[in-house]
Amino acid sequence: xxxxxxxxxxxxxxxxxxxxxxxxxxxxxxxxxxxxxxxxxxxxxxxxxxxxxxxxxxxxxxxxxxxxxxxxxxxxxxxxxxxxxxxxxxxxxxxxxxxxxxxxxxxxxxxxxxxxxxxxxxxxxxxxxxxxxxxxxxxxxxxxxxxxxxxxxxxxxxxxxxxxxxxxxxxxxxxxxxxxxxxxxxxxxxxxxxxxxxxxxxxxxxxxxxxxxxxxxxxxxxxxxxxxxxxxxxxxxxxxxxxxxxxxxxxxxxxxxxxxxxxxxxxxxxxxxxxxxxxxxxxxxxxxxxxxxxxxxxxxxxxxxxxxxxxxxxxxxxxxxxxxxxxxxxxxxxxxxxxxxxxxxxxxxxxxxxxxxxxxxxxxxxxxxxxxxxxxxxxxxxx
Numbered sequence: 001x002x003x004x005x006x007x008x009x010x011x012x013x014x015x016x017x018x019x020x021x022x023x024x025x026x027x028x029x030x031x032x033x034x035x036x037x038x039x040x041x042x043x044x045x046x047x048x049x050x051x052x053x054x055x056x057x058x059x060x061x062x063x064x065x066x067x068x069x070x071x072x073x074x075x076x077x078x079x080x081x082x083x084x085x086x087x088x089x090x091x092x093x094x095x096x097x098x099x100x101x102x103x104x105x106x107x108x109x110x111x112x113x114x115x116x117x118x119x120x121x122x123x124x125x126x127x128x129x130x131x132x133x134x135x136x137x138x139x140x141x142x143x144x145x146x147x148x149x150x151x152x153x154x155x156x157x158x159x160x161x162x163x164x165x166x167x168x169x170x171x172x173x174x175x176x177x178x179x180x181x182x183x184x185x186x187x188x189x190x191x192x193x194x195x196x197x198x199x200x201x202x203x204x205x206x207x208x209x210x211x212x213x214x215x216x217x218x219x220x221x222x223x224x225x226x227x228x229x230x231x232x233x234x235x236x237x238x239x240x241x242x243x244x245x246x247x248x249x250x251x252x253x254x255x256x257x258x259x260x261x262x263x264x265x266x267x268x269x270x271x272x273x274x275x276x277x278x279x280x281x282x283x284x285x286x287x288x289x290x291x292x293x294x295x296x297x298x299x300x301x302x303x304x305x306x307x308x309x310x311x312x313x314x315x316x317x318x319x320x321x322x323x324x325x326x327x328x329x330x331x332x333x334x335x336x337x338x339x340x341x342x343x344x345x346x347x348x349x350x351x352x353x354x355x356x357x358x359x360x361x362x363x364x365x366x367x368x369x370x371x372x373x374x375x376x377x378x379x380x381x382x383x
Contacts, residue, residue, distance in 0.1 A: 003377060004085050005043040006106040007097040008074050010065075011058050013048060015214075016294050017123035019270070020155075020177045021097055026059045027370035028377075039374070042088055044081040044105065046073035064088070074101040081105035082112060093380045095119045096145065099131075099166075103145040110148055117380035120149035120168075122159040123177070125291035125312070126218055143167045151376050155292040156313025175373055176316065177294050178366040184274050184301035185357065196279035200238055200263050207235045207343055210280035210304070212273060212295045215243030220286030220309070222249060223332045228258050230336035235261070240276050242267040277302035282342055288329050290314050296324070297364050300356030305349055307338045317363075321348065323355045 005025075010018055025041050041061040047054075050069035055062065066080035067073025073080075082105060085091070094116050096106035103120065110116050124131065132139055143166050146152070152172035154160035160172040188196075194204070202208055213219040222245075224237060239249075239262065246264065253262045268276065277283065283299035283306045290312035297317065299306050306324040308314045318324040325341055325348075328334040342349050 001038060001093070001377065001381070002040045002042070002089070002091045003093050003095055004088070004091040004109070005041060005061065005095045005097060006077075006081060006085075006102040006109065007043055007045045008077065008101040009048055010043060010045045010061075010063055012052075016125070016177060017097055017121075020123065020294075021121075022059050022061070023178065023180075023366045024370045024373050025061050027367055028060070028374045039377070042085075042091070044077075044084050046077045046081075046101065048073050077101045078104040078108045082108045085109050086112065091116060093117050093119060093377055095121065095377070096149075097121050098123050099142060099145045100124075104141065107141070107145050107148055117150040118148055119151045119153060119376060119380060120145065120163070122152065122154040122163060122172075123291055124159060124162075125289060127289040128162055150380055153373060153376060156316050158313045158316075159291055173372075173376060174316075175369055175376075176313075176364060177292055177297075178364045178369045179294070179297045179301045179360055181301060181361060181365050183271075184277075184298050185303070185361075186274065187303065188275055188278050192275070193279050196275055200265070200279070202236055202238075202263075202279075205234055207282070207339075208238050208280040209235065209282050209284045209339060210238045210240065210277060210299070211283065211285050212240040212276070212298075213243075213285055215239070215241055215245045215249060217245060218288045218290075220288055220329065221245070222252055223286045223330060224284050224335060225249060225252055225256065225258065225262055226332035227335035227339070228261055229256060230333055231339065233261070235339070237262045238265065238276070238280055239263065240265045240268050240273065273298060274302050277304055280304055282307060282339055284308075284327075284335060284339065286327055286329060286331075286335050287311055287314065292316065297360055300324075301360045301364075303353055303357060305342050305352035306356065307335065307342070317359060322351070323359055324352060 043061045043063045047065040047067040047069045094106050096103040146166040146168045152163045153175045154172045155176045163172045292313035296306050309329045320326045325338045327338040
């Protein structure tokens with residue numbers, strides 16, 4: 001079976017969607033997971049940055065980049081990507097990673113190859129109104145991606161419902177992103193935990209609130225920082241990630257007189273994240289929108305309680321008082337109250353940790369997820 005994937009970007013330019021694609025495709029063609037071999041993956045994506053190879057193998061995907069190494073390459077992807085895909089022979093299925101520029105490319109390709117079945121994966125995490133605004137006068141084409149899809153894989157019920165509103169005529173299948181369970185459930189020693197906390201500037205008596213995300217408005221990091229004003233001085237914030245709002249957040253920290261209580265780690269390799277989480281006490285992300293929220297699942301696997309908002313796909317895994325605690329969006333007081341609720345109730349804290357890890361082990365392992373997506377691709381070939 002030959003599958004052509006259309007994506008706006010791919011490694012080394014990655015977010016959660018691209019990481020998920022690699023985790024899934026590596027397992028679909030890897031005999032170690034007991035999945036049948038024989039699936040050949042190619043991908044067309046935009047080059048976007050100079051110096052990236054035109055063609056290279058990344059995991060089990062042969063990646064073909066088109067464009068000139070500039071930002072506008074994504075606008076050229078529907079045309080250049082389709083032309084490139086047509087030169088690579090016939091494919092049994094097309095697979096669009098999100099209904100964005102890669103989705104437009106997949107749509108264009110299926111116009112030229114109308115018998116090709118199309119799987120659309122929805123990983124979108126921004127507020128849904130943003131996508132309509134970005135599409136502008138081309139919103140009808142955005143909807144065409146959904147209408148043309150033969151199957152939709154959504155990482156949350158929230159996105160599955162969106163696909164129907166956008167015109168998908170079938171029944172979307174909710175298949176979430178997963179977690180590298182072995183990596184995140186392996187516990188660091190107490191000595192190592194102390195060393196990490198000291199390296200970040202924290203004392204044994206500090207309560208460390210960690211967050212890991214792109215530093216952008218949608219992830220509510222400004223509200224997390226503001227919540228410190230409502231918490232005792234021993235409560236600190238550890239921020240892993242970078243993004244367009246970093247300078248604004250640093251200014252906010254200074255304005256609130258919180259320089260000694262907020263630590264910006266910047267971008268860190270994903271392999272370091274289990275240690276960062278386990279060196280912390282509570283994971284907090286007061287998201288304004290969320291397709292699913294992999295960072296929450298990773299924190300649950302790492303054995304720390306989580307605080308999140310009841311938006312997007314988060315309610316798929318977060319039940320208040322059972323697998324986490326809810327706060328409200330744009331409400332620093334609510335964040336502070338949720339944190340204190342956990343920290344002041346040892347029984348609640350223990351229950352959240354136990355239930356959180358159990359849910360991740362049962363529902364969010366990559367092997368099972370890859371098996372389900374492979375089944376969707378195989379089903380596309382059936383009459």
